[in-house]
Amino acid sequence: MCRLARLNDSTPKLRINLGDLEATFTMTACRAANLEWIMHSRNLSHHIRPLLDAFLKVSNEDHRGTRLADENHFPPQKPPQNVTLELHIRKLFLDLLKDIPSLAKHSLVSSVPPTVLELEKISISGIIYAREKSLPRDSNIIFRRPGGSSDRVGRIKQIFQSEHVTPGVTFLAVTQHRLVADPIAQGVYRRFGFAGGYLCDHKEDGRQYVIRSTDVISHFARTPLVWEGETLMHALPLNSVCRCCRSPVW
């Protein structure tokens, strides 16, 4: 509804040749869409930095809980860069390709080069996820390992694409927070199902995974808290897309 309202607002402002509305509107929309990418291009962005800052400020302006930026499916970001994967990330990446052979373009998975295209952010189901280095708030995720059935809590360290896998598939290197094993402490939160969240160790447990973007379930709200003298972290899933099929209601 609000998208349509925006459309109604912008339609009368269009300069139209009467009877040529569709073409004019399409052209204007395309120009507007291209403008954003052009503004963020490597050659131009440092020349128009003040304009870019003002544009981002307006886009992220919060009015009664709504932002213009939320209307954009693809977030503005720096151009992707070619980087070489660290050894252990590359090993995890290759393991994933071996587990899911349909992902790799070539049958010889080990020949996939370590150079990948690193992204700053990614949009999954209309929600922006970012690596920890770029935007820590958007890097907290609930995810599942490919083929796994249990929800895990982690943080995105790297987002990348490879030319040597099926086009359109994006991968995320994620570090995990271990769930607290104490059944009493964990049970206090888990008894309320998805609305209660998880109790995790405050620090990442060092285990890393490479997952596909489709393995990401949702963001979570991260709150450090002290439980019986121990510093822990509470993770509350913020899942507005696929809660029913994944989390039981108590």
Place this chain on the structure above:
Amino acid sequence: MTRTELPSWMSPAPGNWGTPARGKLTADQWKVIATVHLPITLIRLWGTKEDRYFLLLSNFMDLSAAVQLANQRIITQRHIDDYERLITRYLRGVKVMFKDTPFQPIHHVSLHAGDFLKLFGPTHSVRTPGFERFNEKLGLQNTNMKSGVSPCASQ
């Protein structure tokens, strides 16, 4: 509350909510309080108790989960069934625990939300945050106490 790290698409509730200085909260701020901040804090404080506090917590969590289900971007029959079960249980709990508090019209409306979900699907297609932005702008206009004659309204 201030230590909670939320994704950029979600604004935290103001730290001084509930005080005269803050004044009224928006619907979105109430939603964040009810679905994020209060569950985290109340479960920590009351989750291990066994007296009336735990009943209050369970009752509140029914409401919190119902609100979350009603705001899903994808709605299935199971969502609607769960919502109706939780909101009914919440209202029954309110009736038992707050015997001297009469139900308000909003409580009645909440029982029909399941019907609207069945009829129209997810709420994001029918709710009106776009118009809320205009409401805020209109509310901020200085009308010099002459409602209906301000340039903003006449244009």
